[in-house]
Amino acid sequence: MKDMSEVEEKILRNLNSVALEVQRSFQQNFNDEDFVLSEEFKLAFGRFLRSNGQNISFQEHTAVITRAGNLKIYAPNQWFVMATYMVDLVRELINYKGHLEEILRKAELSTDDKKKYIKNLKATNDIKVIEEFKRNTTDYFKGICDTEEDVVTYTEYMTRFVSDYEWWFGSKTVDRTNDYYVSPVLSLLGVVNASQGYVADAAYYFATDVNLQIASKNMIGEKATSLAIKTDRGKKEERKTGGQNLIVYGAPGTGKSRWLEDEFGTEPLTRRVVFHPEYTYFDFVGTYKPVPIYKKTDGEFQNGYINEITNEEPYIDYQFVPGPFITILIEAWLDPKEMYTLLIEEINRASAAAVFGEIFQLLDRRSNGSSEYSYMPSKDLKAYLAKLPELEKYFENGIRIPSNMNIVATMNSADQGVNLIDSAFKRRWNYKYLRIDIGSAVHGGVPIHYAGTKVNWGVFVTALNEKLINSRIDEDKLIGPYFIKPEELKNISALDKLLLYLWDDVLRHQRSQFFSKDVRSFADLSDLFAGTDVLELKSYFVNAGLVDLESETNKDEDDTDISEIEE
Numbered sequence: 403m404k405d406m407s408e409v410e411e412k413i414l415r416n417l418n419s420v421a422l423e424v425q426r427s428f429q430q431n432f433n434d435e436d437f438v439l440s441e442e443f444k445l446a447f448g449r450f451l452r453s454n455g456q457n458i459s460f461q462e463h464t465a466v467i468t469r470a471g472n473l474k475i476y477a478p479n480q481w482f483v484m485a486t487y488m489v490d491l492v493r494e495l496i497n498y499k500g501h502l503e504e505i506l507r508k509a510e511l512s513t514d515d516k517k518k519y520i521k522n523l524k525a526t527n528d529i530k531v532i533e534e535f536k537r538n539t540t541d542y543f544k545g546i547c548d549t550e551e552d553v554v555t556y557t558e559y560m561t562r563f564v565s566d567y568e569w570w571f572g573s574k575t576v577d578r579t580n581d582y583y584v585s586p587v588l589s590l591l592g593v594v595n596a597s598q599g600y601v602a603d604a605a606y607y608f609a610t611d612v613n614l615q616i617a618s619k620n621m622i623g624e625k626a627t628s629l630a631i632k633t634d635r636g637k638k639e640e641r642k643t644g645g646q647n648l649i650v651y652g653a654p655g656t657g658k659s660r661w662l663e664d665e666f667g668t669e670p671l672t673r674r675v676v677f678h679p680e681y682t683y684f685d686f687v688g689t690y691k692p693v694p695i696y697k698k699t700d701g702e703f704q705n706g707y708i709n710e711i712t713n714e715e716p717y718i719d720y721q722f723v724p725g726p727f728i729t730i731l732i733e734a735w736l737d738p739k740e741m742y743t744l745l746i747e748e749i750n751r752a753s754a755a756a757v758f759g760e761i762f763q764l765l766d767r768r769s770n771g772s773s774e775y776s777y778m779p780s781k782d783l784k785a786y787l788a789k790l791p792e793l794e795k796y797f798e799n800g801i802r803i804p805s806n807m808n809i810v811a812t813m814n815s816a817d818q819g820v821n822l823i824d825s826a827f828k829r830r831w832n833y834k835y836l837r838i839d840i841g842s843a844v845h846g847g848v849p850i851h852y853a854g855t856k857v858n859w860g861v862f863v864t865a866l867n868e869k870l871i872n873s874r875i876d877e878d879k880l881i882g883p884y885f886i887k888p889e890e891l892k893n894i895s896a897l898d899k900l901l902l903y904l905w906d907d908v909l910r911h912q913r914s915q916f917f918s919k920d921v922r923s924f925a926d927l928s929d930l931f932a933g934t935d936v937l938e939l940k941s942y943f944v945n946a947g948l949v950d951l952e953s954e955t956n957k958d959e960d961d962t963d964i965s966e967i968e969e
Contacts, residue, residue: 413546414501414556417563417570420494425590428487436463438623439479441667446617447482449664450607457844457888460668467600468844472888475600485604486618488587492602492609495583498563499576505542505560520577523564536561641738642806645771649749651813652836653878654903655885658812659747661836666743666810674745675726677752683759688724690782695719722786727761732787734807735796742807749811754823764803765830771807776800814878840864843883848891853935857943859883859891865942870908873916879908901927 444460451458457468465482467475506516523535539560543553562569564576573585587602608614650658666672675686695717724732726744734742755762764773778800779787787793796804803809811831813823840846846860860883867880881900890896905924909916918936921927930936 413543413552414498414559415494416559417491417494417498420491421571421586421590424487424491428484428591432484432487434480437479437483438462439465439482440617440620440623441671443482443617443621445664445667446613447607450611450614452660452664452842455842455844455846468888470844470847472845472848472891477600477604481598481601482604482618483621484591484593485587485601485608486621488590488602488605489608489615489618491586491590492583492605495570495586496609498560499582501542501560502564502576505539508542509538517575517577520564521575524567524575526565532561532565535564641804642741643770643772644741645767645803645805645807646810647765647767647831648808648810648834649813649831650810650834650836651878653838653880653882654814655882656836656838657882657884658814658836660884662745662810662812666745666808671740672743672745673726673730674747676747677749677754677757679752681752681757683757684725686725686727686757687759687761688722688728688783688786690720691723692718693721693723722782724786728783728786731801731803731807732790732793734804735793738804738806740806744807744809746809746811748814750813750823755827758827762827762830764801765809767803768805771805773802776802838863838867838880838882840883845888845891846883848888850891850897851932853940854933859886861943862939865939866937868942869916869937869939873909873912875908897931898928901931 439460448458448460451467455470459466463479465477465479467477469475506519511519522531526532536557539557540553543556543560547553547556567573571586571589572582573589574582576582581599581602583606584599584602587605588598591601593601608618650662652658663672697717730742730744734740758765760777763775763777766774768774776799778784779797787797796802840860840863843860846858848859849856850859850862852862863881863883863885870880871877885903886896886900902924904916905913905927913921916937917927918934918938920930920934921936927936
């Protein structure tokens, strides 16, 4: 893909030349072998999609994109690289369309008239219509061009843009908002099958978002490709800085785990651990545990597990087994050019002070992100670390957290039975409150059955939260859009999960004030939910102008059911 800084600054470029140039570059340089995407690119692209109401999960060679209505696209990694070759063309198409909008605006055409006018320009052989457009275009470029030669050139380019679609490999008329760029991209890539149209969308994203343009320059990861540059763990390099302690909190279903994954990535640089009431310091840091070993026929012993080695004589040995904290601490110290992250789910479901133990001392950080203080490890841990000679220089004066290691966590204080975190522990963390964002949920437009009608999930959650707020319910007990995941929404049992949360946790002492008089038990709440306004939300729907339940109630029963929506 050509760097835009190398392109001569012009108001318009020859679209045909641009199209042929990107096609030639693609045909000469694209390698269709399997490869993995870099973590930098996956983070940037995932963050971009989720900010636009979509979702994405990356597998090794495929990405799964979830769009509105829980519809999925399965995109091989090659599509993203292919899209980068088309960025120059798409950017120029956007540029052309922007100037066309200005030309038509000056002609004072209505929206409907613009569409008809553009379609007529594509289909017409009427010289008078073309000449009229040329005159308007010439007048426009005279106001922004320095030379008469440029005016003539750009007028010719723009006229061909609207009347000769073969010139730029187009098909759909340029009045269309979202897909006029699809046909030329697919045609030039030689993938005219409509199922591969997402390549064009990716090219559009790259062309319009600066962060994606930067990330796409380092798109290919280090595995499964000869182009990758392997990390030399033994090489001395300047250590990354900026490690932090961060807790993300908010109402259930706000996407706390997803936000952290977007910000800090996934395996292998990020390791996830889940705290629970039985989780201990020894689980977190490490301890001696029984480990299976096997006596070979020659008398030597070999480590292993019963499903791996079956023909040797089994024994039990006791060895120090590191926990997730020590594991990622070692990885971070040995790999200074990468930023490592320990991600703790539900940090307050265990006794955090007890689990961290003396690690608590390490959470005070210097400005570069490294621990301000250190502590001397136990004999067991010290003996384990001594087996790794390359670590000696890092731990000779005690254990510290390096500047290239984050510790991040999710916290939800709405759950029953969670542990309180004391102020001394709290002050060593940064905090981010994740607000409820219905608009960004990919399944916000999916309908559910409630009170004898169909209401979009996003509308339902908005109205429910409004009533909870008016009932003086704490904000951390409100409902986030991902309290029920997109793939769960079509199941009745998922809605029962929501109702049970309201019944047992949120409204335990306010049931009679919140639910309708028909609800005497949870069974009533569940059974009546689809046909009756058991949550008494009707006024919230109507007053907010979200939906009129009365007008919806008598709709035909043949309307599309949630179970008919394809994943």
